Amino acid sequence: MAYDYALVHLKYTIPLAGLLTFILRPLLTKLDLYKTVTLILIAFFATLPWDSYLIRHGVWTYPPDAVAGPRLFGVPAEELFFFVIQTYITSVLYILLNKPVLHAQFITNRDDSSPTSRRIRALGQVFLVGCIAVGASLVKKGGEGTYLGLILVWACPFALLTWSLSGYFLIKLPLVCVATPIIAPTVYLWIVDELALGRGTWAIESGTKLGWRVWGNLEVEEAIFFFATNTLIVFGLVAFDRGLAVLYTFPEQFPHAPLTPSPSLLIKVLLTDPAKYDMARVNGIRESVETLRRKSRSFYLASSVFPGRLRIDLVLLYSFCRVADDLVDESRTESEALGWINRLIKYLNLVYGSQGQLPFSKRYVDDFVEKNFPKATRSALELLPTDLLPSRPLYELLEGFKMDLSFANIGSKGIQFPIKDEADLETYAHRVASTVGELCLWLVFHHCDTKLPKDKKSILVVAAQTMGHALQYVNIARDVLVDAKMGRVYLPTTWLKAENLIPQDIVRDPRQPKVEKLRQKLLERAFKEYERSRDTMNILPREVRGPLIVAVESYMEIGRVLRENTGVPSKTRKGRATVPRSRRIWVAWKNLSAA
Template structure:
């Protein structure tokens, strides 16, 4: 029986922690481990003197035949391990729930928050302060409310501190990101605690407790304790994430953090007055995230495995949809011309004085709608070559060819005449984006690569762009036909006895599946050419970039399996179930 408490860990806490570790191992970054270790250190340091006080004042007791013997300040080794394992479990669940979330978009302050948000923050402060006062009164009174009072004073003091600094940010986070890592381990530990109390592994002295049980042997005080401590752990993780979001979102405020992240800088970011946040950047990130979620859920989910700064720049890069949302050809062409003017200002010719920030800002304000301006103001053009961006505009012009009225032989309404045109189109609209993403990855990587390796990887990225765009076209045959567009090469259609007009009239006819499979075969051929080259990437970039590619290629695999077509579609597009996308990410990260 001397190992009764140790058996609680062997049977309940350690297996749960191991399971979470196995699930999260491919997703865990060095920063995740640092955060967890820091929270464990804080929790251990904060809980040890409190628990020691309880034991020395007879609130807590441990039967000698239930513990192995070693103690620190009177606290059994098994209890010390509980501080560690509970914190670890809760941190792992928090990390799991928050992986898909870009925390930068939730940075806010009093002026940016709604009246409801400000009211909730104030209410939280009042409730926590009142709980501290009630707890102090119970401790002062002594007797049966002593243990509950000690819990309230100890836990709510820390909670009030973190809530005051991170309350606005915490309130804006998705509820599941905060509630799940509090509720799930709390319920699990309630069950474990009820079993332990029932066996007499530990006990609360009858003179210091109210004697109320939630069920079975689970004392009210124990239920409150586990709820409060898990909330403290989550609040601590939220504070860390807010600090990292500040460092990632506002590099101009902490330039040294980009090359040398230290605990001092993180604490400085956590303590930074939210009123000093440059919220225009935050609002731009929010708009970019909303746009990207609409355009590509696969890429948004895949982006969650990229480091914070790189993820923000990638989201800002691929989120623009001005041309896609144009009402007609004239408006779309106008946007293309304005985008070209924007690039002309940003990338001034060599020997010409660079355009000032003021000139670029004025151009953006005079030419683009308010809700899109931040995307251009925040686009990291200083990190990107200009050629792919100009080439991307040429791709947009190819899209407009489908809308031409009175098209001539030289400028047909269906410009994708053969496979060479298909490749040119993919090169302009997708290879360019792949190359730009890679340059951003190179910039944010801590590993510097030789120029010759970078050049090989850029070629591979452009080839992979062909593959991803072919998958995109194969998926969207129905959607494109409804817009009067057919990206399948006209000579392919001719071989099947079809014309582009036939596809527009009936995009669901059987021959379309033959053409879709041919396009997918081309896609996977390009994919197989470029995928091995990605193994040359530094380890910190390899996993995330492979996940981004594989998440999109999985759409092609779904199309080939005929799963989700047409029974599971979104606006006529085949979709990959979220669970499958998560599995693809996990599997590919595990193999790196």
């Protein structure tokens, strides 16, 4: 029986912690460990004196035959371990649920918050102050309300501090990301506590408790205690994430943003006046995230494993590419589409300078964007991190859009189809996909702590361009039906001719058996390009290798789905084959495990 408390950990807490660690391990970063260890240390040293007080004053007791013996300030070693393991379990669950969330989009201040959010924050503060007052009154009175009072006067000041610092941010977070890591561990520990109280592993003295039970042997004070402690852990993590979000989102205010910032830097960030936040930038990030959710679920999922400021810049880059593409694709006429391309070229000329001219000021560029682009698209241009990107790939991307427009040119034989042979196919893929891959890589080079020599950078750029071919071939293979509805055929005309087809045949009937044969031929070419460049990714710095591999593999999985489901894909969205969410998560987990 001397190991009864230790058995509670062996049977209930350690297995759960191990399972959560196994699930999170491929996604775990140094920053996650930093946050978890910090919270554990805070929880340990904040709880130790309080717990010691309870034991020394006879509120809590541990039968001698239930604990092994070693103590610190009267607190058994098993109880000390409980401080650690509970904080770890709740922290890991919170981190796991928040991985897909880009916290920068939830930064806010009083002016940006709704009246409802302001009322909720104020009511939360009033409630917590009231709980402190009630707790103090119960402690002063003594007797049966002592334990509950001690819980309130210990937990509520911490909760009030974190709520006051991060209340607006917390309210905006998805409910599941905050409520689940509070409720799930709380209910689990209620069950564990009910079993332990029933076995007599620990006990609350009758003179200091109300005597109310939630169910079985679970005292109401114990239920409140576990809810309060898990709330404190999650509130602390939310405050941590708010500080990191502010640090990574505003490079002008915080030029240096290490992946594991010092506690002093985080405190400085948390105490920064929210009125100084550049909310226009935050709103632009929100719009970029929404664009990704609608337009590229694969990249949105992959972006969740990129670290810090790199993730934000990648999201802004990809949003620009999608917005520019939509401006052209959604034009009603060829001349309107060409007008958008010319405006985008003018925008790049102003940003980078052209024909010997120096770049124009940001204010001038922003005025140009405001006068020449729809409101919904402006932030994508204004927030594009052009100071970190070379101009050539961006200009080449616009040339790719021009190739799309050439389908609208009506010649003597009707619609012209610009992808005449494999060379045209490769040129097109290079312009619309390899350019994006290269741009992503330059952001990686800038943000990564590990700096690569020029020769390795050159090798990686070439590999990114080759991989871009592979990804675009998969994209074309996926979108044969959608493109045909638009009067476009990206399969090389020479391939069609070998099957006694012309592009117009594909436009009329994109579901015919010969199309599937050509789709598989294109996928074969895609996977050859993928295999040529995949091993080169291993020379990427470790901190970004896994996320970049996930970004590639998430998209190549679409190609694998198309290979597995010849004919009509088993699952489609708007005519496009898609990968089930569970499979995309498995691909990410598997590749991060191997990276």
